[in-house]
Amino acid sequence: MYADLHRDAIVADTHNDLLMTVSARPPETWASFFREQWLPQLREGGVDVQVLPAFIDVHFRPEGALRQTLRMIECAHVLAEGNGDEVRVCLDGSEIDQALAEGKIALVIALESMPGLDASVELLPTLHRLGVRVASIAHWGRTPLADGSGEDDTESRLTSHGVAVLREMERLGMVFDVSHLGASGVAHVLEIATRPVIATHSSARVLRDHHRNLTDEQLRAVAAGGGVVCVNFLAAFLSDRPEGYTIERLADHILHIADVAGVDHVGLGPDFIREVLLDLTPPCESYSTTGLDTMATIPGLDGPRGMPLVTRELLRRGVVEQDIRKILGGNVMRLFRAELGRPAEHAPGVPAAGEARAPGAAVPQRGPVAAGASEHSR
Template identity: 25%
Template sequence: MAVAVALVAVAASAVAAHAQRGAKAAPKQAPKPAVKAPPRDRAAARAHAVELLTASPLVDGHNDLPWTIRQQKGMERDVDAYDLRKKTPHQTDLARVRSGKLGGQFWSVYIPGDIKDSGFARVQLEQIDIARRMIAKYPETFVAANTAADMRAAFKQHKVGSMLGMEGGHAIENSLGALRAYYDLGVRYMTLTHNVTLDWADAANDAAKHGGLTNFGREVVREMNRLGMLVDLSHVSPAVMSHALDISEAPVMYSHSSARAIVDHPRNVPDSILTRLPKNGGVVMVNFYPVFDSPSLRAHGLARDRQQVALRQRLGADTAAVNRELRAWDAANVAPRATLADVANMIDHIRNVASADNVGIGSDYDGVDDELPIGLEDLSNYPDLFAELILRGWNDTDLKKLAGENILRALEKAEQVAKRLQRERGPSTKTIEELDGKPRIHP
C-alpha cells in the first residue's frame, strides 16, 4: 500500500512538472510608478506650479496693455516708445511674461463707452492697430493667433499666442457688418457691453433699459456664434447673461469676472448663472481687480460711499468741506488690501458651484487702477496663485484646466459651431431698425 501511494505521488509530480514546462511563463508585472506626494510647503508648491505651467499653457483672458500704451503721457499710441524689453511702470513686460510663465493672452482692445462724438469705430480700429503692432514688435515672445490650434502651436514654440478681445459692443455702432470686419482683423471675443447700457444690451453698472438683450442684441449673439467669436459676458447685467445662455450655441466666456456670492458686486457672476455653465461649457476667468475679490474691501467701499452721501447732505454745495472731511474719514478708516487668498477663494467657489471645467484666469493686468491683491502684484505672480491652489489640494488635471485648457476647449467648440453654422446660413443682414423698431438713420 505504501509503495502504491508513493508511485501515485511520483506520477502526480511528473504531470505537474510537464504542465509547468508546457505553460507560458506569466508576464512580469511592471512596478507601479511611485505616486508623487503633493507639496506641503509653499516653496515646493511654487516649484511644482512652475513645472506645471512650463508643460501646460496659462492663457489669461484679459490684459489692458494696449490701452496703457495709448495713454502714456507725451507718447500716446507710440508702441516703440513703450519698451517691453525694459521694466515698465505697470504690470506687464517681457521679463515678467517669462517669469510668470504666461503661455497665451487675450489682449483687450478696450475703448471707453463715452467717446461717441469721437467715433467708436475710429478709436477701436486704432486700438486694434496698437495691439497688432505691439505683438509684431516682439516676435521672440509674441505671435498672433487666430485659432485655438494657433495658440497651442505658439506654446510649443515657447511663445505667447496672442488674440484680441473687444471690450464693449458699443464699438460695432449697431452694425453686424462692423462686427464681421472686427473678426477679420483678429478679434476673437467681444464683451457685449462695457459700463454703459447700449441700444441693444444692459450693462451691469448702468441703468437697465431693455430687461436684457433686445431682438437685435440676440442677433448679435447669433452672428458671433456664426463667426466663431466668443460671447464675453463680463460687464453685462444678469438678464443679459441669462438671455445669452438661452441663445448661444457655443460656450460663452467671462474674460475678467468673479463670483457674486462671495462679493456682492454688479460686475460679478451670480450662482444662478454659474450653475448653468456646465451645460453650456462656458468659462469664468477670475479677475484680480481687488474690489471684486475682497469682501472686506467691498464693505469698506460701501461704507465710504455712505459717508460721502451723508457729508453732501450735511454740507451741501461746500465741496471743499466735503472733500476735507472725507479725507479725514479715509485716514481714520484705512482700506484693507485684497490678497492672493481672496482670489483663490473665488476660484474655489466657481469650481464648487459650476465645475473645474468652467473656471479660468482673467487677471485684468494693466487695467487695474487700485492696488492689486497682495501676492498678485504683476504677471510674475501667476505661479504663486497656482502654488496656493496646490496647497489647497488641487490636482494637476484641474490646475491645467484652470490655466488654459478650459478656455482653449471653449474656443475649439466655438470654432466647430461656427463651421456648422456657416454651412447652414450666410452673414446676417438684419438691422437694429428692422429688429427693434428704431428709426432708420443710415440708408
C-alpha cells in the first residue's frame, strides 16, 4: 500500500547537493554522469520535484565564488538539456505542473548562501534570469548579508545588504530560504518579509537542540506567513545519540513540526550528503562539519532511493493519506505554485515594493487548506 501511495503522490525534495558532484567533473560528462549516477536514484525514490542548490565552499573569494556559482547553474541547465526526456529545469509552478504531466522530474535551481553575490545586490536579477528561484543568504558563518546559525552568539540581524536582497528576491519571485540563517536573522526575516518563506532543510530544535534546527516559535512564525518547513534527514540533526539515528526519530521531527506549525506547512528536505562527501572529500581531510558526524545516516535513507520508507513510516504512525500527500510534496507545490517565479506585482495580496506587511497581516496561501481541498494536479 505504501509503495502505491508514494508512487501516486507528488514527492518534492527541497535540498539535494548533487550539483556539487556533477559539476566537479568535466563539462562534457555532466549530462551522462547525472543520467548514470543520480537519475536512477531519483526515479527509484519517486522524486518528482528536485531543488538543486548551488553550494560554494568558503575558501573561494567572491570572484571565484561567482565563477563557481555560474558554473554550477550552467551544470544544472546542461544536465537537464542532455536528459530532456527525463528532467526539466522549471521557472515557476506552471512549468513544474507541465513537467509532471509529461512524466518528467521538475528541477528547481537554488543558491545555498550567496558567496558569489557578496554585497552586489544588483546581480540578483542576473541570477534570476539564469533560472535561480530559491536562495538563502548564509551558511555556517558570517557573510556580507547575514550571520549563519553557527554565529548565533552574535545575535546579529540581517545587514542592510541582506535586507535589500530579501526585498529584491520578493520583487523578482525568488523564494527566500531561512535554513542556515542565524536565529536573530530568522526573526528579522519573519518580521519584515511580505511573502512566504521556506526552510529547505531544517528540523525541530525541541527534539534536537542544535542551532541548525528551528524552535517552535520559529516554526509557528514560518507557518503564519504561509511558508513551509522541510525536514532535514541528516542523522546528526535528528538526535545527539547514534541510537537515535532511526526513521522513527525522523518521523518524530516531521510529526512535531506538523503539530506545531500545522500539517499544511511541513515538507521534506533530506540533504543526502553522504555520497557527495565520499565523492569529493580528499582522503587526508575529515568528513565532519563543526564536530558533527555528517557521514552518519538513517538505515535505508543514505540517498534518494530510500524516500518510500518515509511514506511507509508515516502510514505506520497512523497519518492519514491526505496528510501524507501534503508532507511528501503537496505543501511545497502549493508554495511553489503561488510564489515561484511570480514577480511581486503578479502575486495577489503582496504589498508593493518597499511596503512592509503589518505584523500579523495575512499573506497569500496563509493557514490551513480547507478540509478536502486537493493539494495535487494529478
